[in-house]
Amino acid sequence: MASHTAFSPSKHLTRANAFFDYDLKNRPYARLDLPSAKTARAREIQSVFLNEQGDLCPLAALHNLASVVPVLANDPLFLWHDSKGNICPMAKVRALEQINSILVAWGWGTTFGHSFRIGGASFYLAKKIDPEIMHIAGHWKSSPYETYIQAFKQISSQHLANTAAL
Structure with a gap:
């Protein structure tokens, strides 16, 4: 609202x-x-x-x-x-x-409303929830969740790459 x-x-x-x-x-x-x-x-x-x-x-x-x-x-x-x-x-x-x-x-920093959507998607991806379940639960008629999956993969791979240097 x-x-x-x-x-x-x-x-x-x-x-x-x-x-x-x-x-x-x-x-x-x-x-x-x-x-x-x-x-x-x-x-x-x-x-x-x-x-x-x-x-x-x-x-x-x-x-x-x-x-x-x-x-x-x-x-x-x-x-x-x-x-x-x-x-x-x-x-x-x-x-x-x-x-x-x-x-x-x-x-x-700051956030905007849609940040919660990607945050929720990232959380469930980290918990190994099937992306199709996210698609259904999020009531997505299209496939924007796939963008979140790609963003999550990029961010997680950066963090995982940095763990080898620690």
């Missing part, structure tokens, strides 16, 4: 779009049903599945969010309250400003 005023429950994630359950092996997961996505047809809902991830666990973060910022089902999933107590949806621009202020403070 580009701005706070652009929020629409029919287009953006709300608390009602988040579901918690257990898989067949009794492991917890969350399912986020996206009311709209650039990779979906009109009125097609796409689901994103999240599982436990250790210290940076998205499930724990979603549970914490629900307890720290209680809201109604049709309120934005990601939000904050302003100084007057009004609900403000998290806008992409504001989120990236906050993330970049932290990254710059730590001397790590």
Whole structure:
């Protein structure tokens, strides 16, 4: 979402779009049903599945969010309250400003939204996840993930080449 005023429950994630359950092996997961996505047809809902991830666990973060910022089902999933107590949806621009202020403070440079897509793809490639699974899970209708694979191969080969000199 580009701005706070652009929020629409029919287009953006709300608390009602988040579901918690257990898989067949009794492991917890969350399912986020996206009311709209650039990779979906009109009125097609796409689901994103999240599982436990250790210290940076998205499930724990979603549970914490629900307890720290209680809201109604049709309120934005990601939000904050302003100084007057009004609900403000998290806008992409504001989120990236906050993330970049932290990254710059730590001397790590800046990022842009699409960096998370390549970061996620690189993470799964490093975990030896089949690229076809990434293609399906990422709801890619084309093959941009192949660009990420090539970038990952180039970066990893540079790092591996440098390990021989250490």
